[in-house]
Amino acid sequence: LQPPPTPFVYAYASGRAPNGKPDRYVVSSGDKNGRVEGTYSYLDPNYQWQKFSYVADPEKGFTLTEASDYLPRESAAVQKARLQHQALYQQTVTRSPYSNIESPAVQAVRNQHAQLYEEISQEHKAIAAQQEALRLAQETPEKQAYDSNPYYY
CATH class of the missing domain: 2.20.25 (N-terminal domain of TfIIb)
Structure with missing residues (x-):
């Protein structure tokens, strides 16, 4: 409510x-x-x-x-930028009427990136596991008992 x-x-x-x-x-x-x-x-x-x-x-x-009796009007700079953008867009559309198709080189780089990302992700998981093991090894039995007891606040 x-x-x-x-x-x-x-x-x-x-x-x-x-x-x-x-x-x-x-x-x-x-x-x-x-x-x-x-x-x-x-x-x-x-x-x-x-x-x-x-x-x-x-x-x-x-x-x-x-x-106010007002409708937004483009400033000269905005109008110029809009017209320039439209012209560039039309050039792109008329130059290539087909949708983007990845070349073999782009596909290879994309696959390489995905592979490297996965390798780095696995390395980070291994590092996190090592750090957790170190943390647990360095904890005293008293601290472990304290953390596992629900009656300690």
Whole structure:
């Protein structure tokens, strides 16, 4: 079971740089019935302030009560990167319409890696067994009796 909602109020502001001007703000409060209302705002990458207010309650869930008339827009850098990625992707698709097929050289290296991984795994298991045997050999009979007795805490 979840504990009953507790009334709360909080607010904060933060910036992108230490000791810089805040570029995002949050204010939120909740009541004992589980109703939460708040506002958050931020400075978007295009240097436009965006503000959203909301109410969330057990009956209706999360509802925006105020929202900036804003649809995200790509910055010039993002648009350039997206177009460059699309062009490179198209080059790859048109150059080789077949799915990737491993060459014999890649298959050999993959098999070698799997074999080495298994050898190392077995070595680690042997080392762990040796260390456990050493630990047990170095324990005193008193310690072994203490560890095996359920009445010692």
